[in-house]
Amino acid sequence: MKVELIACSRPLPGQCGTVTNLIGVTPNPMRVIEQAASVCYDSKPDFWDFKIAHNCAKTGHLSVYEHIYFTFHIEGISRACLAQLTRHRHFSFSVRSQRYCDESHAEPILPTSTNEDQDGVIADAYDYAWDAYDRLIKDGVAKEDARMVLPNGAPTELYVSMNARALIEASHLRMCHRAQSEIRAMFNAMKYCLAVPSPEIAAMMVPQCEINPKYQYCTEGKSCGRHPRLQDLLATATQQQSEEADKK
Ligand SMILES: Cc1cc2nc3c(=O)[nH]c(=O)nc-3n(C[C@H](O)[C@H](O)[C@H](O)COP(=O)(O)OP(=O)(O)OC[C@H]3O[C@@H](n4cnc5c(N)ncnc54)[C@H](O)[C@@H]3O)c2cc1C
Structure with missing residues (x-):
């Protein structure tokens, strides 16, 4: 990249x-x-x-x-x-057009999370897709239609x-x-x-x-765990408030 x-x-x-x-x-x-x-x-x-x-x-x-x-x-x-x-x-945006540009021999993007074996599986799928693309182009199919076989990793x-x-x-x-x-x-x-x-x-x-360095919290439902979830903080605060009210 x-x-x-x-x-x-x-x-x-x-x-x-x-x-x-x-x-x-x-x-x-x-x-x-x-x-x-x-x-x-x-x-x-x-x-x-x-x-x-x-x-x-x-x-x-x-x-x-x-x-x-x-x-x-x-x-x-x-x-x-x-x-x-x-x-x-x-x-x-101005993006390279798959309708007008020749995408043969493009180097596909590999995910960063995969291991060597998984990269092999992905590379095989990419080879298959690009082979199909080249064959369609050679057969006179327009680039804008041949691109349909290209993967998300193009x-x-x-x-x-x-x-x-x-x-x-x-x-x-x-x-x-x-x-x-x-x-x-x-x-x-x-x-x-x-x-x-x-x-x-x-x-x-x-x-x-x-966003606020003093009060860091996560608003996502499924948190990555780096910061406490807002919903958990609010639940704790509500619990504390009701416990204090009970004591009074
Ligand atoms: C982790 C993650 C996972 C995601 N997963 C999915 C998914 O599974 N499926 C999916 O479809 N999308 C997914 N998205 C994309 C997400 O739904 C948003 O489309 C994208 O993040 C752009 O954000 P936005 O719409 O808030 O902001 P932008 O389009 O960047 O706009 C910025 C702000 O402008 C305002 N705004 C813009 N347009 C309008 C409008 N028409 N009406 C009112 N206010 C407007 C809003 O306040 C908006 O927050 C994901 C995004 C992330 C970050």
Whole structure:
């Protein structure tokens, strides 16, 4: 899998505080959020600590995070992973077309959870599928129809763009340990790409259970066990309340 950030919002020089374009000085996209958010409170933007933007995040006023955009180039993920990614309705996509592109000799994606023997089973199934694809193409079947035999593990390449809010909120779902390892790895790679150009947004890309570092809990029914389940915490609190009421 290859994930690279190819573009992100940049404040223009002279806008959003003093931003120089000298080599080595990269304008932080957070400045745009800080500038936009400051108008809500008639406040002076803090282009050093981004206090207003951070407070907006704390209080759930996340619409101000819709002002900045990121574009990623992604290669070597499976069509199964693509199907999951495209469920995020605020993301914009350009994907390699199986209708127009020749998919012969494509290197399929193997899951990370399988052992060597299981990989052999998967490789055999892939060989069979690609052999059928090649035979259909040779027989004059259109690529858009021949692709029907290709597996979920067929690789793809795409460009995907989204605003920071959409990225942060999708991360809460896809970085959860209950999400599949491939899409989890992809979101971790996106977070890694943002570490330098936009460290504040990278820091906000966490699983749902870690949004608030002080109160970590899992909202899933079946938890991975890293943090207590919200329903168990509430049950314990209710039990304690009724025990205290009984004592009185
Ligand atoms: C671990 C895991 C397992 C999953 N398993 C399945 C599965 O078995 N089957 C399946 O079909 N899907 C499954 N999904 C996909 C899931 O149901 C969502 O489609 C996906 O996570 C996108 O989330 P979303 O719809 O909240 O957000 P997005 O599409 O990213 O939208 C973000 C937010 O915008 C708002 N929004 C967007 N569109 C609308 C709208 N039309 N109306 C109102 N509000 C809107 C909502 O607040 C939404 O949360 C799974 C996801 C995960 C993370």
